[in-house]
Amino acid sequence: MGYGHSRAAYALRDLSGGHVISANAYRGIPVHDRRLWTQLRQLYETISRVKPVPIIGSFLFEALDRWQEIPSFYPRRDLSEPNIQLKQMYHSIKQGLSRHFIEMLSRDPVPLVTTFFQPAFAADYYNYPGEIYCVTTDADISRSWAPMDPKKSRIKYFASNGRVVERLKLYGVREENIFLTGFPMPKELIGGPSSVSLKDTLMNRICNLDPQGIFLSRYERTLRAWLGPTKCKPRQSSHPLTIMYSVGGAGAQRHLGVQVMESLARKISRHEVRLILMAGTRRDVAQYYRLAAQYRGLGKQLDSWLLVPTFDSRSEYFAGFTRMLETTDILWTKPSELSFYTGLGLPIVIAPPIGSQEEFNRTWLQYMGGGVPQNDPRNTNEWLFDWIRSGGMARMAWNGYIEAPTHGVYRIEDIVLGRPSELHQPPLIV
Known part of the structure; x- marks a missing residue:
């Protein structure tokens, strides 16, 4: 995962006693899973660094960017059709990626809070017994953030801003599964x-x-x-x-x-x-x-x-x-x-x-x-x-x-722990 996903998890570490688990580098991760995660990270970092290189750098990065492209927001319309990235991600999950990870976590099924969508999808697919929460980490998101069948999914989302709330609805996520919290920052x-x-x-x-x-x-x-x-x-x-x-x-x-x-x-x-x-x-x-x-x-x-x-x-x-x-x-x-x-x-x-x-x-x-x-x-x-x-x-x-929004970390804690919040709802700025 990039800094963005890890940075959000760091701010939320009090939820788990200060401990954060990396889905791509936890103790006991199968060799196959580790190898695949490493290849994906190295590919992204390499393409990001070569972007300034004339012609070839721009070509490679544009190909990667199109793969995770965010469609135009207006006019509002049904955007629930899965994209290529999402289909490939679910294919890897069905082939076993993150199955060991979810089985390990299922031994103590406390609420699962993830700042990256892949573990949330795997938890949903492999029937994780506890609640599943996913924290968004950008001001707008691609279709890859929402599950393959969003209407049936149990995943609940902590949205970083109002645009993400509305975007998740266009992707088919049920409104009751979306919470506008703001991005979590260090207490x-x-x-x-x-x-x-x-x-x-x-x-x-x-x-x-x-x-x-x-x-x-x-x-x-x-x-x-x-x-x-x-x-x-x-x-x-x-x-x-x-x-x-x-x-x-x-x-x-x-x-x-x-x-x-x-x-x-x-x-x-x-x-x-x-x-x-x-x-x-x-x-x-x-x-x-x-x-x-x-x-x-x-x-x-x-x-x-x-x-x-x-x-x-x-x-x-x-x-x-x-x-x-x-x-x-x-x-x-x-x-x-x-x-x-x-x-x-x-x-x-x-x-x-x-x-x-x-x-x-x-x-x-x-x-x-x-x-x-x-x-x-x-x-x-x-x-x-x-x-x-x-x-x-x-x-x-x-x-x-x-x-x-400033208090995302506190709003998320209140929801996960089931306690009333003294904070006002952030404005739905789209």
Whole structure:
């Protein structure tokens, strides 16, 4: 699974005592299953990395993207006919893929919450005795997310936004099996249903993103109403202006991080801005960034004003990523599942999308007002700071916090555990 599916599972880990099972890498997985999962992951990562290669890269990626294409939403119509990807997936399940996995889980049939559709389909097909829940991880989804026979399926969906709710209906999923929750994000960054931690973080962030006080002067009354007067007192931020450029799990678009580094080199050396180049578990990408920093005379700034963290596992990466977001002011990334993090009051600079799902994520993010497509990264030191001085980045941080769902992790927990929720229903924005 890619980072998107694993990131959602990490946020929900409290449901299972902190333990997350990977359907493609659990203890005791049959050799055949492991081999097939590995081949699928390597195929996707390879095609994602070669996309920039002229002709052949674009051809391969377009073929993959068409395989998982999302049909146009309008006019609304019956879209329940299974696509090729779904048929192939069910063929592999009927041949035994994930049967061992479901049989193992069936020994203790607690509610099954999966952030990837294949285990949900396998659980449904092999009659898993417990409840089956599937968390969606994009702002729009292909037909492959809904089961072969959606009217008869027991799978219940936690929808990341209103568009996904309506899309699942077009795919034939029964309305009573769809819950609008929002994408699950780490509790550490929220601080409960009342968002105690998030409100403090947001005001620190706005202090850095509104150095001229333009946004605060216009929206002080609104900020006080939403955050309370104690949160809106004049203050200095708890951290320097911090930008994070985050690379996806396939390591694509790593070159953009170097271009950002080059453009901000003087500001980094003067300690005017801190840059985090987030490579996740990709040690090859982290080494690429460290060598680039040395070559460009930024070696002395490494581990202080230029951070290139490395992690040995996804769980370590997600924990470290979460900690660093507490003092991050701007997130720069392709429009992956991280688009939903604008709900944490993070303004997002949008790198070029990779695939149709990410194009829909970009549209949703801009519709929320929480992100804007990047300008030329080689001129970051100019345009990004124009946006900051004008109060524009502070406005995007606020828009994301107000407009995008924030409490998905709590809504999902309430539903799975069967307890009443104190949270309001997020708006059905299609």
